Amino acid sequence: MDPRELLAADRDETLRRLASLTDDYASFVAASRDTNADDEHDPEGATIAFERSQVGALVGQARRHLAEIEAALARVEAGTYGTCEVCGRPIGEGRLEARPVARTCIACASRPAP
Structure with a gap:
Protein backbone atom coordinates (compact mmCIF):
# COMPACT_ATOMS: atom_id res chain seq x y z
CA MET A 1 0.00 0.00 0.00
CA TYR A 81 10.50 7.87 4.06
CA GLY A 82 11.54 4.28 4.68
CA THR A 83 15.18 5.16 5.35
CA CYS A 84 16.53 4.64 8.86
CA GLU A 85 17.46 7.95 10.48
CA VAL A 86 20.30 6.27 12.41
CA CYS A 87 22.10 3.97 9.98
CA GLY A 88 20.70 5.13 6.62
CA ARG A 89 19.63 1.64 5.55
CA PRO A 90 16.10 0.85 4.37
CA ILE A 91 13.44 0.19 6.99
CA GLY A 92 11.84 -3.20 6.40
CA GLU A 93 8.50 -3.25 4.60
CA GLY A 94 6.91 -5.28 7.40
CA ARG A 95 7.99 -2.73 9.99
CA LEU A 96 6.54 0.13 7.93
CA GLU A 97 3.28 -1.77 7.50
CA ALA A 98 3.05 -2.39 11.24
CA ARG A 99 4.32 1.05 12.24
CA PRO A 100 4.01 3.50 9.33
CA VAL A 101 5.58 6.32 11.37
CA ALA A 102 8.79 4.34 12.06
CA ARG A 103 11.96 6.41 11.82
CA THR A 104 14.42 3.59 12.37
CA CYS A 105 15.02 0.05 11.21
CA ILE A 106 14.48 -2.83 13.63
CA ALA A 107 18.20 -3.22 14.32
CA CYS A 108 18.60 0.43 15.33
CA ALA A 109 15.33 0.47 17.27
CA SER A 110 16.51 -2.58 19.23
CA ARG A 111 19.72 -0.95 20.39
CA PRO A 112 19.77 0.33 23.97
CA ALA A 113 19.50 4.10 24.30
CA PRO A 114 22.84 5.81 24.98
Missing part, protein backbone atom coordinates in the same frame (compact mmCIF):
# COMPACT_ATOMS: atom_id res chain seq x y z
CA ASP A 2 1.14 3.54 -0.73
CA PRO A 3 2.63 5.14 2.41
CA ARG A 4 0.52 8.27 1.89
CA GLU A 5 -2.66 6.17 2.01
CA LEU A 6 -1.49 4.26 5.07
CA LEU A 7 -0.51 7.46 6.89
CA ALA A 8 -3.73 9.24 5.86
CA ALA A 9 -5.81 6.35 7.23
CA ASP A 10 -3.77 6.39 10.44
CA ARG A 11 -4.24 10.16 10.72
CA ASP A 12 -8.01 9.88 10.18
CA GLU A 13 -8.30 7.18 12.85
CA THR A 14 -6.14 9.16 15.27
CA LEU A 15 -8.22 12.31 14.71
CA ARG A 16 -11.40 10.34 15.44
CA ARG A 17 -9.85 8.89 18.59
CA LEU A 18 -8.62 12.33 19.67
CA ALA A 19 -12.09 13.87 19.18
CA SER A 20 -13.68 11.10 21.25
CA LEU A 21 -11.06 11.39 23.99
CA THR A 22 -11.40 15.17 24.08
CA ASP A 23 -15.16 14.77 24.56
CA ASP A 24 -14.55 12.21 27.32
CA TYR A 25 -12.08 14.53 29.02
CA ALA A 26 -14.56 17.42 28.92
CA SER A 27 -17.16 15.12 30.51
CA PHE A 28 -14.81 14.20 33.34
CA VAL A 29 -13.93 17.85 33.95
CA ALA A 30 -17.64 18.72 34.06
CA ALA A 31 -18.33 15.79 36.40
CA SER A 32 -15.55 16.84 38.74
CA ARG A 33 -17.07 20.33 38.95
CA ASP A 34 -20.38 18.80 39.96
CA THR A 35 -18.94 16.61 42.72
CA ASN A 36 -17.39 17.15 46.10
CA ALA A 37 -13.99 18.82 45.70
CA ASP A 38 -12.55 16.65 48.49
CA ASP A 39 -11.41 13.64 46.44
CA GLU A 40 -9.73 12.08 49.45
CA HIS A 41 -13.00 11.61 51.34
CA ASP A 42 -15.38 11.24 48.40
CA PRO A 43 -15.47 7.64 47.11
CA GLU A 44 -16.45 8.87 43.62
CA GLY A 45 -13.97 11.76 43.60
CA ALA A 46 -10.88 9.58 43.35
CA THR A 47 -12.43 7.65 40.45
CA ILE A 48 -13.25 10.83 38.54
CA ALA A 49 -9.77 12.24 39.14
CA PHE A 50 -8.17 8.95 38.05
CA GLU A 51 -10.31 8.73 34.90
CA ARG A 52 -9.59 12.37 34.02
CA SER A 53 -5.86 11.71 34.43
CA GLN A 54 -6.01 8.56 32.29
CA VAL A 55 -7.96 10.25 29.50
CA GLY A 56 -5.65 13.28 29.67
CA ALA A 57 -2.67 10.97 29.14
CA LEU A 58 -4.38 9.31 26.17
CA VAL A 59 -5.14 12.73 24.64
CA GLY A 60 -1.44 13.61 24.91
CA GLN A 61 -0.47 10.29 23.35
CA ALA A 62 -2.86 10.85 20.42
CA ARG A 63 -1.48 14.35 19.85
CA ARG A 64 2.10 13.04 19.84
CA HIS A 65 1.08 10.33 17.36
CA LEU A 66 -0.44 12.97 15.07
CA ALA A 67 2.88 14.81 15.16
CA GLU A 68 4.65 11.55 14.23
CA ILE A 69 2.27 11.08 11.31
CA GLU A 70 2.91 14.61 10.05
CA ALA A 71 6.67 14.01 10.33
CA ALA A 72 6.31 10.76 8.36
CA LEU A 73 4.31 12.54 5.65
CA ALA A 74 7.08 15.16 5.48
CA ARG A 75 9.61 12.34 5.00
CA VAL A 76 7.46 10.95 2.17
CA GLU A 77 7.51 14.36 0.48
CA ALA A 78 11.26 14.72 1.05
CA GLY A 79 11.93 11.25 -0.37
CA THR A 80 13.45 9.95 2.88
Whole structure:
Protein backbone atom coordinates (compact mmCIF):
# COMPACT_ATOMS: atom_id res chain seq x y z
CA MET A 1 0.00 0.00 0.00
CA ASP A 2 1.14 3.54 -0.73
CA PRO A 3 2.63 5.14 2.41
CA ARG A 4 0.52 8.27 1.89
CA GLU A 5 -2.66 6.17 2.01
CA LEU A 6 -1.49 4.26 5.07
CA LEU A 7 -0.51 7.46 6.89
CA ALA A 8 -3.73 9.24 5.86
CA ALA A 9 -5.81 6.35 7.23
CA ASP A 10 -3.77 6.39 10.44
CA ARG A 11 -4.24 10.16 10.72
CA ASP A 12 -8.01 9.88 10.18
CA GLU A 13 -8.30 7.18 12.85
CA THR A 14 -6.14 9.16 15.27
CA LEU A 15 -8.22 12.31 14.71
CA ARG A 16 -11.40 10.34 15.44
CA ARG A 17 -9.85 8.89 18.59
CA LEU A 18 -8.62 12.33 19.67
CA ALA A 19 -12.09 13.87 19.18
CA SER A 20 -13.68 11.10 21.25
CA LEU A 21 -11.06 11.39 23.99
CA THR A 22 -11.40 15.17 24.08
CA ASP A 23 -15.16 14.77 24.56
CA ASP A 24 -14.55 12.21 27.32
CA TYR A 25 -12.08 14.53 29.02
CA ALA A 26 -14.56 17.42 28.92
CA SER A 27 -17.16 15.12 30.51
CA PHE A 28 -14.81 14.20 33.34
CA VAL A 29 -13.93 17.85 33.95
CA ALA A 30 -17.64 18.72 34.06
CA ALA A 31 -18.33 15.79 36.40
CA SER A 32 -15.55 16.84 38.74
CA ARG A 33 -17.07 20.33 38.95
CA ASP A 34 -20.38 18.80 39.96
CA THR A 35 -18.94 16.61 42.72
CA ASN A 36 -17.39 17.15 46.10
CA ALA A 37 -13.99 18.82 45.70
CA ASP A 38 -12.55 16.65 48.49
CA ASP A 39 -11.41 13.64 46.44
CA GLU A 40 -9.73 12.08 49.45
CA HIS A 41 -13.00 11.61 51.34
CA ASP A 42 -15.38 11.24 48.40
CA PRO A 43 -15.47 7.64 47.11
CA GLU A 44 -16.45 8.87 43.62
CA GLY A 45 -13.97 11.76 43.60
CA ALA A 46 -10.88 9.58 43.35
CA THR A 47 -12.43 7.65 40.45
CA ILE A 48 -13.25 10.83 38.54
CA ALA A 49 -9.77 12.24 39.14
CA PHE A 50 -8.17 8.95 38.05
CA GLU A 51 -10.31 8.73 34.90
CA ARG A 52 -9.59 12.37 34.02
CA SER A 53 -5.86 11.71 34.43
CA GLN A 54 -6.01 8.56 32.29
CA VAL A 55 -7.96 10.25 29.50
CA GLY A 56 -5.65 13.28 29.67
CA ALA A 57 -2.67 10.97 29.14
CA LEU A 58 -4.38 9.31 26.17
CA VAL A 59 -5.14 12.73 24.64
CA GLY A 60 -1.44 13.61 24.91
CA GLN A 61 -0.47 10.29 23.35
CA ALA A 62 -2.86 10.85 20.42
CA ARG A 63 -1.48 14.35 19.85
CA ARG A 64 2.10 13.04 19.84
CA HIS A 65 1.08 10.33 17.36
CA LEU A 66 -0.44 12.97 15.07
CA ALA A 67 2.88 14.81 15.16
CA GLU A 68 4.65 11.55 14.23
CA ILE A 69 2.27 11.08 11.31
CA GLU A 70 2.91 14.61 10.05
CA ALA A 71 6.67 14.01 10.33
CA ALA A 72 6.31 10.76 8.36
CA LEU A 73 4.31 12.54 5.65
CA ALA A 74 7.08 15.16 5.48
CA ARG A 75 9.61 12.34 5.00
CA VAL A 76 7.46 10.95 2.17
CA GLU A 77 7.51 14.36 0.48
CA ALA A 78 11.26 14.72 1.05
CA GLY A 79 11.93 11.25 -0.37
CA THR A 80 13.45 9.95 2.88
CA TYR A 81 10.50 7.87 4.06
CA GLY A 82 11.54 4.28 4.68
CA THR A 83 15.18 5.16 5.35
CA CYS A 84 16.53 4.64 8.86
CA GLU A 85 17.46 7.95 10.48
CA VAL A 86 20.30 6.27 12.41
CA CYS A 87 22.10 3.97 9.98
CA GLY A 88 20.70 5.13 6.62
CA ARG A 89 19.63 1.64 5.55
CA PRO A 90 16.10 0.85 4.37
CA ILE A 91 13.44 0.19 6.99
CA GLY A 92 11.84 -3.20 6.40
CA GLU A 93 8.50 -3.25 4.60
CA GLY A 94 6.91 -5.28 7.40
CA ARG A 95 7.99 -2.73 9.99
CA LEU A 96 6.54 0.13 7.93
CA GLU A 97 3.28 -1.77 7.50
CA ALA A 98 3.05 -2.39 11.24
CA ARG A 99 4.32 1.05 12.24
CA PRO A 100 4.01 3.50 9.33
CA VAL A 101 5.58 6.32 11.37
CA ALA A 102 8.79 4.34 12.06
CA ARG A 103 11.96 6.41 11.82
CA THR A 104 14.42 3.59 12.37
CA CYS A 105 15.02 0.05 11.21
CA ILE A 106 14.48 -2.83 13.63
CA ALA A 107 18.20 -3.22 14.32
CA CYS A 108 18.60 0.43 15.33
CA ALA A 109 15.33 0.47 17.27
CA SER A 110 16.51 -2.58 19.23
CA ARG A 111 19.72 -0.95 20.39
CA PRO A 112 19.77 0.33 23.97
CA ALA A 113 19.50 4.10 24.30
CA PRO A 114 22.84 5.81 24.98
